[in-house]
Amino acid sequence: MRLEIERGTKRFGETTVFEDFSATFEWGCVTTLVGPSGSGKSTLLSILAGYQPLDVGRISFVDENGSRSHPDPNLISWVPQGANALSRRTALDNVMLAPLAAGLGLSTARIRATEALEAVSMTHRMGERAGLLSGGELQRLAIARALASGRPVIFADEPTANLDIENTRRVAQAITRPLQGQMVIIATHDPYLVSLAQRVVKMRPSESLANG
Amino acid sequence: MVRRDGWTLLAMARESALNVFRTSGRMSLIIFYAVVAGSGVVAYEAQRTAVFDQSLEAYRMAGRNIIVISSSDPDDTQFEIDRVSCEGLTDISGVVRAGVVLDLRSVNTVEYGANVPLHAVSASLMPELRSGQILAGSALAGPADPRRRISISGTVASVIRARAQPAGLDLDSSLVALVPPAVQFAPRCVVELDRFQNVATLLPLLESAIATRGRMPQLQEVLRLRQDPVAQFRASPERRALWMAGLVGALLAVVLTFAGSSESAAYRLSGTTSRSHLVILVLGQVLCSGVFMFAGTVALLLLGPRIATPAAQLLVTVQAGMLWVFAYAVGVFPLLFADPSSLAKDR
Numbered sequence: 119m120r121l122e123i124e125r126g127t128k129r130f131g132e133t134t135v136f137e138d139f140s141a142t143f144e145w146g147c148v149t150t151l152v153g154p155s156g157s158g159k160s161t162l163l164s165i166l167a168g169y170q171p172l173d174v175g176r177i178s179f180v181d182e183n184g185s186r187s188h189p190d191p192n193l194i195s196w197v198p199q200g201a202n203a204l205s206r207r208t209a210l211d212n213v214m215l216a217p218l219a220a221g222l223g224l225s226t227a228r229i230r231a232t233e234a235l236e237a238v239s240m241t242h243r244m245g246e247r248a249g250l251l252s253g254g255e256l257q258r259l260a261i262a263r264a265l266a267s268g269r270p271v272i273f274a275d276e277p278t279a280n281l282d283i284e285n286t287r288r289v290a291q292a293i294t295r296p297l298q299g300q301m302v303i304i305a306t307h308d309p310y311l312v313s314l315a316q317r318v319v320k321m322r323p324s325e326s327l328a329n330g
Numbered sequence: 331m332v333r334r335d336g337w338t339l340l341a342m343a344r345e346s347a348l349n350v351f352r353t354s355g356r357m358s359l360i361i362f363y364a365v366v367a368g369s370g371v372v373a374y375e376a377q378r379t380a381v382f383d384q385s386l387e388a389y390r391m392a393g394r395n396i397i398v399i400s401s402s403d404p405d406d407t408q409f410e411i412d413r414v415s416c417e418g419l420t421d422i423s424g425v426v427r428a429g430v431v432l433d434l435r436s437v438n439t440v441e442y443g444a445n446v447p448l449h450a451v452s453a454s455l456m457p458e459l460r461s462g463q464i465l466a467g468s469a470l471a472g473p474a475d476p477r478r479r480i481s482i483s484g485t486v487a488s489v490i491r492a493r494a495q496p497a498g499l500d501l502d503s504s505l506v507a508l509v510p511p512a513v514q515f516a517p518r519c520v521v522e523l524d525r526f527q528n529v530a531t532l533l534p535l536l537e538s539a540i541a542t543r544g545r546m547p548q549l550q551e552v553l554r555l556r557q558d559p560v561a562q563f564r565a566s567p568e569r570r571a572l573w574m575a576g577l578v579g580a581l582l583a584v585v586l587t588f589a590g591s592s593e594s595a596a597y598r599l600s601g602t603t604s605r606s607h608l609v610i611l612v613l614g615q616v617l618c619s620g621v622f623m624f625a626g627t628v629a630l631l632l633l634g635p636r637i638a639t640p641a642a643q644l645l646v647t648v649q650a651g652m653l654w655v656f657a658y659a660v661g662v663f664p665l666l667f668a669d670p671s672s673l674a675k676d677r
Contacts, residue, residue, distance in 0.1 A: 207349075219602045267600060
């Protein structure tokens with residue numbers, strides 16, 4: 119299974135964010151989306167997630183038989199840049215949001231969240247209020263939330279921005295660790311993160327090309 | 331593509347409760363406001379009612395809502411009011427008391443001096459007379475000991491002190507006895523209406539219910555105010571203070587919700603649909619407005635006796651709480667249309 123964008127164009131008013139852009143993202147693979155600021159990486163992620171429409175072009179999931187389906191926000195978990203968390207609630211409460219939203223019961227959601235926090239080496243902080251976590255820990259918390267959602271596609275938007283080297287390494291390892299059939303797409307400028315990815319897709323302002 | 335999630339109502343209610351009660355900071359501010367506004371506005375209303383009560387009592391003593399029914403011609407000696415019809419006015423809703431007043435002669439007593447006016451009044455107008463005692467007007471100098479008996483024209487009776495009477499019932503410097511059963515007619519009938527009663531709406535009913543001999547009766551309010559103080563009180567903007575408090579609570583909560591769009595992003599990017607997110611937010615405000623209504627109700631229970639219309643006030647408190655939730659839901663409605671990835675950036 120793969121996610122394809124074919125000759126996609128996105129404009130905001132008079133401004134063209136990207137034009138005639140095509141790329142393929144493979145299942146079970148970590149892909150980084152790279153390009154200078156303003157090249158439309160975050161916008162593309164948002165479109166691939168189904169949050170925004172393309173102006174021109176087509177996006178589709180293609181299965182093993184070649185049949186296509188539209189992007190589905192229900193399949194995607196998003197890791198934002200920075201500290202999107204319920205700051206007054208515990209780390210565990212924050213991660214539990216994803217499995218609860220998936221319809222799991224309270225105790226199952228707690229188990230799933232604990233496992234996800236373990237996957238990002240955060241179990242020792244699970245009882246801490248999110249507002250007291252460092253920037254790196256919050257980023258790992260967001261990754262744990264994405265893992266706990268059980269959704270097959272994870273999008274991450276600049277997950278290591280504004281982090282020091284040590285935290286960048288931890289976050290990068292957490293999000294690029296071997297996944298069980300999940301597709302991970304990361305918009306980033308970070309060379310370390312790019313080095314850990316299996317594929318790289320490059321974007322340029324108004325003129326983008328895919329590079330496998 | 332229609333988004334869906336698996337949030338159950340129970341899980342959303344739990345989430346709302348945790349957001350409201352197990353946090354500090356922003357939500358504490360709302361809860362604090364709910365307690366202060368809920369109880370504070372009710373306490374203010376009690377204070378306002380107390381002041382209003384005092385002014386109504388002062389107006390009552392000056393003759394507001396006191397109706398004197400008498401002849402339209404002071405020289406008409408044939409005019410008389412049927413006693414039964416006068417006392418029967420008490421059956422009309424809005425009438426507090428009514429009865430005939432007869433001016434008798436002046437009497438000389440050891441206790442109260444010479445030439446003290448003596449009146450005979452219906453017990454339906456002054457219920458204290460049912461005890462068979464004579465009433466000494468509140469302004470009358472002299473003893474008012476029930477064990478003490480005085481003699482008036484050979485009749486011996488004990489005396490008790492009467493409460494001060496409003497203008498129109500000018501008996502404070504008189505001795506007052508019960509109208510003898512044999513008296514069927516009197517020249518004057520005095521009616522006191524409930525202090526919240528609008529006089530103009532009741533006058534035609536009183537006029538039709540009174541039976542007279544001679545000319546048509548004249549019904550005169552002793553003190554007629556240019557503006558009805560009760561209508562003014564009911565129309566005053568302060569009456570809407572609780573609704574305003576509810577709206578302010580909603581506004582405060584909306585502002586804080588938008589200020590915390592990062593938290594909204596945490597929900598939306600965790601797979602929560604905008605609809606479920608809205609339910610979680612609104613349920614949170616149901617709890618906040620519940621605190622508001624609870625604080626208002628507790629204040630009402632404590633201050634109820636000092637409030638003019640506690641039941642109406644309770645209703646307004648509940649309405650204000652519902653207004654809070656409704657206004658909040660309308661205020662945060664645009665969040666339904668926000669792109670979750672944009673919310674994540676609006677920190």
